[in-house]
Amino acid sequence: MILLIDVGNTNIVLGLNDENGFSASWRISTDANKTSDEYGIQVTQLFHQNDINPRDVEGIIISSVVPNIMYSLEHMIRKCFNVDPVIVGPGVKTGINIKYDNPKEVGADRIVNAVAAHEKFRRSSIIIDFGTATTFCALTKNGNYLGGNIVPGIKISSEALFQRAAKLPRVELEKPKGVICKNTISSMQAGIIYSYVGGVEYIVRAMKKEMMAVGEDEPIVVATGGLAKLIAESTDVIDIIEPQLTLEGLKIIYEKNKE
Template structure:
């Protein structure tokens, strides 16, 4: 089995995979790597499974060496880190490749493998990111916008009367309470943002067909009434890591 680590700001998404698929996965709080909690959770997750390799993508640089240290001490493995230099499966046509988030590269690898090129990935995380692979199969850039929860939390934190809300679907576009009005702006308005950006990307790429795949925490909610999104793939980043490992061996 191969260990997959997608190290994010809030959680580290960990998977176990074989040559065909991701077998199981879990989330471990990223701040737990600073003490023993994350390592303990990792050993419980892996159990007695034989681990033969590990691959990492990380947007939290100070945590990366802690995860590498754990794989060395627990399984005597040197983890492969996904970077522009270790990337396989897509090319890069971007001015400063080292500034691309490794999770975005993993998403691009998995999306191209499944949907071909061109393709767009929309990742609904702390920020929402759009990542574009052109018809030649090159990662060419994308878009970054505030995440859904970040926007609503900001409204709560910067105003006296707006509450913190639980993001969910709304049926009416006319808010009948403060919370309802905020949900309309968040969910329905967010779909408008995503739809418009997809349209702009399609026009710029001059693509007659442009598959769009969504991943991340709010992907299922936003994609539910957004026909521009062709598929929702919750494990897209881990799948990109799995494919990256297979391309190296």
């Protein structure tokens, strides 16, 4: 059994993978102030609630975009699971070629998503991860990671509107029936969601144009992240939603490096 850990700015996603596939997954809050013991209590409770023995975990892999949390997590892992985790970063085998000016600058989550997309589809791909930040990544058929762009996540955008406009309330991210709305809450929901959809459509079209200009076939557009479904419902530029893409990528990278 392998424990897969994806550390994001807002949440930590944990998944268990065994010979039958993904057997469990959890989401906990990212908190750099927690000690290794506090994380240990939280994680072992999740295992026990699902009648899983932590000692059945044979290997662990972590991708993280929050460096100052890693000491506590690594210490917790060695204490609770008695294994040394694989950390996605320089020197780890991925099976893709990173064409960034400085490959060390590419977030581990973006690399992991690209690995999963390359293994699953083996074709030109645009990968969109709707997280705290929304990332767009371009991947060639041959597994060359060309780069991409990063924009504020939709929750960041909506929170900024609430904080900076005194008379506007905080709203749930729900799609209204139309664009012409007759109350403040629906107006904000329409503005936030549909303007974000428009931005996604523009970036995807521009990325496709640049990729096809250098000889790539029209890329498939793969979306992941908690808000992927919300955005995909309002546009036809997203071809596939892969909720487990990051965990699948971690599993692939673990297998490439377990020796």
